Amino acid sequence: MTVDFDGRIITFNPAAESILEINESDLINQNYAEVFFQYEENDEFNQTIFDAIYESAIRHNAVVSFNTGRVLKSLALTTTYLQDKGKDIGVIAVFSDITELTELRDSLKAMEKIQRLNAELEKRNEFIKETFGRYLSDDIVKNLIETPGGLKLGGKKQRITIMMTDLRGFTSMSEKLQPEAVVSILNNYLGEMTEIILKHGGTIDEFIGDAILVLFGAPVWKPLHAEYAVACALEMQIAMPCVNRWNKQMGLPEIEMGIGIHTGDVVIGNIGSKKRTKYGVVGKTVNLTSRIESYTTGGQIFISRQTADEVGEGLVTGARHEVHPKGVDRPITIFEVTGIERGYGLSIDSEEAGRRLVTLKKPISVRMAVVEGKDVGGQEGMLKAEITALSKHQAEVGMGDGFQAGVKAFDNVRMRIMGADGSEIDDDVYAKVLETGRAGTLADANTSADANAGANADTSADASAGANADANAGANVRIKFTSVPEAVRGFLDGAMEG
Amino acid sequence: MDVTTQNLESGACIVRISGRIDASNAGQLDARFNEVISSGRTRLAADMSGVVYISSGGLRVLLAAIKKVKPSGGDLRLFGLDPNVMKILQLSGFTKIFSTHATEAEAAAGL
Numbered sequence: 335m336t337v338d339f340d341g342r343i344i345t346f347n348p349a350a351e352s353i354l355e356i357n358e359s360d361l362i363n364q365n366y367a368e369v370f371f372q373y374e375e376n377d378e379f380n381q382t383i384f385d386a387i388y389e390s391a392i393r394h395n396a397v398v399s400f401n402t403g404r405v406l407k408s409l410a411l412t413t414t415y416l417q418d419k420g421k422d423i424g425v426i427a428v429f430s431d432i433t434e435l436t437e438l439r440d441s442l443k444a445m446e447k448i449q450r451l452n453a454e455l456e457k458r459n460e461f462i463k464e465t466f467g468r469y470l471s472d473d474i475v476k477n478l479i480e481t482p483g484g485l486k487l488g489g490k491k492q493r494i495t496i497m498m499t500d501l502r503g504f505t506s507m508s509e510k511l512q513p514e515a516v517v518s519i520l521n522n523y524l525g526e527m528t529e530i531i532l533k534h535g536g537t538i539d540e541f542i543g544d545a546i547l548v549l550f551g552a553p554v555w556k557p558l559h560a561e562y563a564v565a566c567a568l569e570m571q572i573a574m575p576c577v578n579r580w581n582k583q584m585g586l587p588e589i590e591m592g593i594g595i596h597t598g599d600v601v602i603g604n605i606g607s608k609k610r611t612k613y614g615v616v617g618k619t620v621n622l623t624s625r626i627e628s629y630t631t632g633g634q635i636f637i638s639r640q641t642a643d644e645v646g647e648g649l650v651t652g653a654r655h656e657v658h659p660k661g662v663d664r665p666i667t668i669f670e671v672t673g674i675e676r677g678y679g680l681s682i683d684s685e686e687a688g689r690r691l692v693t694l695k696k697p698i699s700v701r702m703a704v705v706e707g708k709d710v711g712g713q714e715g716m717l718k719a720e721i722t723a724l725s726k727h728q729a730e731v732g733m734g735d736g737f738q739a740g741v742k743a744f745d746n747v748r749m750r751i752m753g754a755d756g757s758e759i760d761d762d763v764y765a766k767v768l769e770t771g772r773a774g775t776l777a778d779a780n781t782s783a784d785a786n787a788g789a790n791a792d793t794s795a796d797a798s799a800g801a802n803a804d805a806n807a808g809a810n811v812r813i814k815f816t817s818v819p820e821a822v823r824g825f826l827d828g829a830m831e832g
Numbered sequence: 833m834d835v836t837t838q839n840l841e842s843g844a845c846i847v848r849i850s851g852r853i854d855a856s857n858a859g860q861l862d863a864r865f866n867e868v869i870s871s872g873r874t875r876l877a878a879d880m881s882g883v884v885y886i887s888s889g890g891l892r893v894l895l896a897a898i899k900k901v902k903p904s905g906g907d908l909r910l911f912g913l914d915p916n917v918m919k920i921l922q923l924s925g926f927t928k929i930f931s932t933h934a935t936e937a938e939a940a941a942g943l
Contacts, residue, residue, distance in 0.1 A: 341925020365925025371888075371895055377855070380888035380924070387919045388885065425923060 336416065337383065338424035341365035353409065353431045355402040373401040382413050386425045390415035397432065408436035494551035495563040495597040495641060496619055497536065498627040499527070499570065501544040502590045503764050503817025508544075510819070511587070519586050520544060523577050527570055534566035539614050549615060552602045560597050560644035564671055567593045567635045568680040574633070590632020590816070595671075596623040597641040625659035626668055629744045631766045631814040632727070633682070635671040642669050648676035657744060691723035691730055691812075692830050698724075699752040702731065704745045705764070716750065724830050728768070728814050741811050743769050751822055761819035768812045833857045834882075835864045844875040844943045846936065850882025853890030861890065865897040874906025877939040881912030891924060898930060907931070911939035 336345040342365060346358045361369065370376055378398035385394045394413045399406055409429045416423040501523070508516045524541060531538055535556055536548040548566070551559030570593065578588040598619035626636050642649055650673035658665040673681030701716040723730040731749075733741065741747070745767045753759045818826070833851035840846065845868055853861060868876065876897070886894075898908040911933040913921065921927050933939035 337923055339919065339922040341923060341928055365928050366923065367891070367895060367925040367929060371892055371924075374889075374892065377888040377892070380891070383923070384888060384920050387923060388916060422919070 335427045335429075336424055337366055337427070339422060341367065343369070344424070350429070353407070353429060354400065355404060372403070375399050375401040375406060379409065379411060382411050383425050383427055386413040386415045397436070405433075407431055407433045490601070490603060491599055492552055492555070492602050493597065493599050494549055494602065494615070494619075495559040495595060495644065496600070496615065496623040497546075497548040497550065497563050497567060497593060497595045498623045499546045499548070499567075499591055499593045500627055500630075502592050502630070502632040502766075503815075504544045504589060506762065506764055506817045507587060507589075515586055518584065519581060519589060522580055523589060523591075526573055526577050530569050530573060531566055534562045534569070536562065536566055547620075549602070552600075552615070560595075560641045561648075561674070561676065563595050563597075563641065564635075564637065564645055564649065564674050565678045565680055567595060567671065568674060568678070568682055571633060571635060571682050572680065587820075592627055592630025592632060593635045594623050594625070594627025594630060594637075595635065595641050596626055596638040597644045598622070598638075622659065622662065622666075625662070628659075629655070629657055629668060631768070631816060635682075636668045637671050639667050639669070645674070648674055648678075650674060650681060655743065691725045691728060693723045694721065694829060696829075697722045697732070698826075698829055700731070700749045701758070702733070702747050702749040704741055705748050716748075719749070721751075721829075722810070724826060726830075728812060729765070731811050731813055733809055733811065741767055741770060741809075743767050746816070747813060751825065753821075753825055754828075759819075759822050759825065761821055762817075763815065763819065763822050764817040765813035765815045768814050770809055770811045833861065835861060837864070837868055839873065840940065842875075842940070842943065843873065844877065844940060845873040846877050846879055846940070848879040848882070852885040852887075853883060853893075854885065854887040855889045858887065858889040858893050862893045862896065865893065865900075869897070869900050869906075874901040874904050875943050876901060876907065877909040877911060877933075877936065877943060879912055879936060880910050880914070880917060883917055884914050886917055886920060891920070891926060894926070894930070907943065909933060909939045909943065911936055 335343060335347070335350045338344050343361045346356075346361055350356075351358055356369065370380055376399075378396065379400050382394050382396045382398060394411075396411050398409050398411050400409050401407075408431070410432045411427060411429040413428075414426045416426050508519075511519075520543075523544070524546070527546060528538060531546070531548050534550075535554075536550050537552060539547040539549050541547075548563070550556065550563040550566075556562060571591065574589075574591055581588055596619055598617070600615040600617040600619045602615045622638065626638055630636050636655075637645075637651075642651065649669075649671065652670040652672045654670070655668050656665045657668055672683070697720040700719050700721055702719045703716040717733070719731050719733045721729045722732050747765050747767060749763045749765065750758050750760075751763060833849065833853055836848045838846040838848065847864070847868065849861065851857075865876075878894070894908065894910075900906075901908055909931050910921070912935065913932055918927075918932070921930065921932065931939075
């Protein structure tokens with residue numbers, strides 16, 4: 335199309351006719367303005383033609399829209415100022431219809447946009463996974479993201495295995511540490527443990543301070559839930575030296591973990607109010623797991639008979655104990671796990687392995703009290719006793735006549751130790767009673783527990799039947815330290831060396 | 833862009849425009865024309881001597897204004913046109929619609 339300086343369209347070819355949907359015959363006696371100024375949408379088209387006048391030296395290219403009166407098209411437009419022998423003729427406009435191309439480009443853009451949105455969604459899901467995944471298992475997160483009903487409140491009953499872990503003596507240890515140190519100990523520890531738990535298909539239901547509540551067999555059902563739990567617990571204990579190596583490097587105290595495992599029915603699902611919902615479990619099984627865990631000392635794994643039965647062959651157990659947890663009708667049997675075969679080949683030392691105590695030439699005077707529940711305050715009720723034999727983690731304590739109430743296996747005790755100068759070291763030592771017996775019978779005692787008790791073994795053969803036995807005044811107890819202040823540690827180490 | 837108006841004793845009105853008339857201010861110019869026209873003045877002359885650029889949108893404003901005043905016997909004349917702007921008016925056929933003049937006196941004569 336060519337326009338002259340009289341506003342006449344002097345050339346208009348058939349291509350222009352079909353693109354602009356204007357017949358050449360309709361242009362006769364019409365000037366440019368009358369044809370091309372009808373629609374505001376044609377401003378860009380007109381402007382590109384005028385640009386050829388304002389900047390006559392160059393060619394102008396633009397993609398413009400054009401309203402034909404019927405449809406809005408996209409045109410690729412090139413305009414050039416036309417001179418002939420120094421005389422101004424007008425402007426040539428060459429254009430092609432790229433509506434389809436533009437639509438294609440738009441749909442490409444739309445596609446790109448969809449892809450971008452998808453990527454964003456993916457990122458967001460990834461973020462949710464990362465945020466919650468740090469605390470929850472992938473299974474729970476997947477369940478939440480993928481099933482719209484996953485967030486519905488409610489639950490179902492299912493037989494699963496529950497694991498509860500706890501750092502022994504950590505609460506009293508953390509009271510003496512800077513908050514930053516507590517957090518870095520926990521983050522390192524929980525990080526290592528989380529990896530192992532997830533590797534064994536465990537679902538971390540929650541972290542409660544230094545404790546971890548783990549589900550095996552939910553939300554995704556796994557037939558070998560008990561076996562997974564036991565293998566996981568063993569690997570967690572095996573990883574503890576690594577955790578402590580890091581602590582040592584960072585100048586932080588070492589920590590010890592106890593693990594309790596139990597198998598049984600629980601109600602499982604999203605529990606809570608509409609505003610705050612949590613995937614979790616309720617039921618006696620959960621409480622009992624926690625009780626079983628409370629019998630452990632650092633490095634130990636205790637499992638219930640139900641878990642032992644569920645695992646069956648391949649389970650390697652150490653001592654068996656009859657215990658009577660609070661809130662449970664009758665005594666239950668718990669097994670110390672020291673290994674699992676069945677292709678895992680995992681094992682840890684049983685508590686018995688660490689029982690070689692050095693008999694002290696000069697006993698260490700202490701004052702000791704049984705800790706009732708979590709109430710550990712006060713100096714009253716502490717009675718005289720003495721440490722007669724010692725190892726790094728354990729001690730044999732001869733109790734004075736004052737212990738009328740008796741001390742039983744699994745009791746937690748708090749003690750104060752007389753230092754070298756004869757005065758009491760002003761810091762509490764915590765320990766758990768492993769077994770009780772007559773004076774002099776413990777340090778050299780043979781371990782009577784079968785190394786491989788087996789899941790279905792008779793309960794009567796009990797390594798430390800003293801769980802419920804009375805330990806009267808004059809008796810000895812073997813204890814395992816759960817929390818030893820640094821000042822005391824140094825003193826005890828010195829005493830061991832004589 | 834600046835726009836000022838000057839009412840003549842004859843009842844005509846001079847609309848003085850200066851600067852660039854482009855997409856960003858064409859609406860503003862349109863509003864000023866509507867103001868003048870609705871005040872009853874339909875015999876108009878636009879002083880274009882300060883206009884070095886007028887866009888397609890600006891031309892549409894002039895076209896709309898003349899369409900409003902013509903039916904009631906009014907007019908919109910243009911004077912003092914820059915050579916480039918003049919070329920635009922010629923090419924777009926506006927010189928067939930608007931009468932163009934060199935000076936204000938010429939434009940106002942007989943308006």
